Amino acid sequence: MSRDILAKMNYIFIALLLIGSSLVVMYHENPERLIQGEWVEKEWRLEKDNGSAELASNSQLQEGLRREILRDFEELHLGVWKFEENRQLQSADSTQNSKIEWLIKGRGHVLELRKDGKQIESFQIQQISDDKLVLHLNFDLQVKGIIEIVLERKDPSDQYAKKI
């Protein structure tokens, strides 16, 4: 095959990649649409912990420790995370009226929470699918490590049961 043809094929290949990736970005299901809906907190874990062996072996965070670590993040004790289409984050069992705005940034791997236009927290979206959402909260307080929050999509039948 002549080099002229190879060069042309090269340009066509790059153009196809560019068009293909643009189409996927525009039309494929993205984390911003996937995250919308109600999610129930299932687990809080301390990942990549460099603390005591006991804690490392049992990475399940105790409730008390969780509260201690997250005392600065009161707004995040949501229980049920309701990501609304208008980018408002509501808690089904929350009594507070504070409006938290949610945004997805980066390549769809960062969940940013804002209050009054100011960032209050950001999470790495470790996994997102139709029924499971895993968030990593990075912080450098007294505990070195990553808090992993596992959420599961609220069962739609449960919502239907509530309605009737």
Next chain:
Amino acid sequence: MLRKYSNHRTLSDNVKLGALTAFSAGMVNVASVTVFFAFTSNITGYYAVFAQELSKGNWYQGAVVLLWILLFFLGSFLSNFVIVQGRGRWSQYISHAIPVILEFISILFVGLYLDFFYSNSLQETEFLVAALLFAMGLQNGLTASISNSVVKTTHLTGLTTDLAILVSMFSKRQNRQNKALVDKFHLLLTIMISYVIGGIFGGIGYLYLANGTFYLTCGILMVIALYDFYKLKRVKHLFDRRHKEACPA
């Protein structure tokens, strides 16, 4: 700074070009991380992230990263394309200034879009980061092309390697007396420091200027683009004046 090519460039030309472009790249990169949570000059990392996302079956994220890499590629391609195709058609300065102007337009577009249209959607974020990567590709393609790959200003992996090699070479006395090596060391060090200072300016600037940081970068790019224009005009003006003095009509 822009009009000379390859071996005709002096150390001073490369230092000025390297310092200003690295400064603007540092600013853009930090501003982008602040606004979009995405780097705009981290191509090596993006190749790794692309492979990682594909291995995890995250097709959307993989496509986003592929788009970003391709836009950087396209920027570098276009930069060199203009230089190569412009040879003989228009002046060398014009050929070298066009990529800077295109970079200026890309960054200005991002700043204006953020100010007047941005609704914080993910899709907008992906395409604005793509525009910035295109701009960085243009810049890196230009600086590398016209300086014989001596000046590369948007990512510092190669630069840090070259600096480390030079520092190790300076462990020998005769290398410390070698002007070419010392000059290269000064150039690389200038680029590295400029990039870091640009990054600091980008971070602090964003606190006070917000999206104005992108306009500030545009200002620096204008200085790069118009510096030689000013010098050429000045030289012409001086030449005309002397010519008039030498042979009055």
